[in-house]
Amino acid sequence: MPTGAAHFSGSCLCRSCVYQIDGGIEPAGVCHCEDCRKVTGGPFGVSFRVPKDRFHITGRTASYSKPADSGTVLTRHFCPVCGSPLYTESGAHADAVYVKAGTLDQPEAITIERQAWLASAVAWAAIPPGVATYQKGRI
Numbered sequence: 001m002p003t004g005a006a007h008f009s010g011s012c013l014c015r016s017c018v019y020q021i022d023g024g025i026e027p028a029g030v031c032h033c034e035d036c037r038k039v040t041g042g043p044f045g046v047s048f049r050v051p052k053d054r055f056h057i058t059g060r061t062a063s064y065s066k067p068a069d070s071g072t073v074l075t076r077h078f079c080p081v082c083g084s085p086l087y088t089e090s091g092a093h094a095d096a097v098y099v100k101a102g103t104l105d106q107p108e109a110i111t112i113e114r115q116a117w118l119a120s121a122v123a124w125a126a127i128p129p130g131v132a133t134y135q136k137g138r139i
């Protein structure tokens, strides 16, 4: 079920690619598969579905297609200037795109509804309690 504000927007890091979403956004899913780890550079991917007719992107994206474990070909779109992953198209769901949640300009609007590929999850998918913590800077 879409929730939140009527319009959302997002971009890559360098803002060469900017998108608008008409209407609300659906809850997001976490994916712990190796492909999501590779493509995000993080422990897992987080993305949410948007019907194609409500997703409008400006700026040229580059793309890379690879079959998923299911055999379905996924085409991942990213910014050719800064490399940020932006969204994925699935051969099994031609009417929608799956937007990388971290690219949203309103990231607090994201809610997590499910997680997949827990069998491949890494231990560092959860931040260990007690690690050194800073409100800003220092990684």
Ligand SMILES: [Zn+2]
Residues within 6 Å of the ligand: 012, 013, 014, 015, 016, 017, 079, 080, 081, 082, 083, 084
């Ligand atoms: Zn960019």
Ligand SMILES: [Zn+2]
Residues within 6 Å of the ligand: 031, 032, 033, 034, 035, 036, 037, 045, 117
């Ligand atoms: Zn995945």
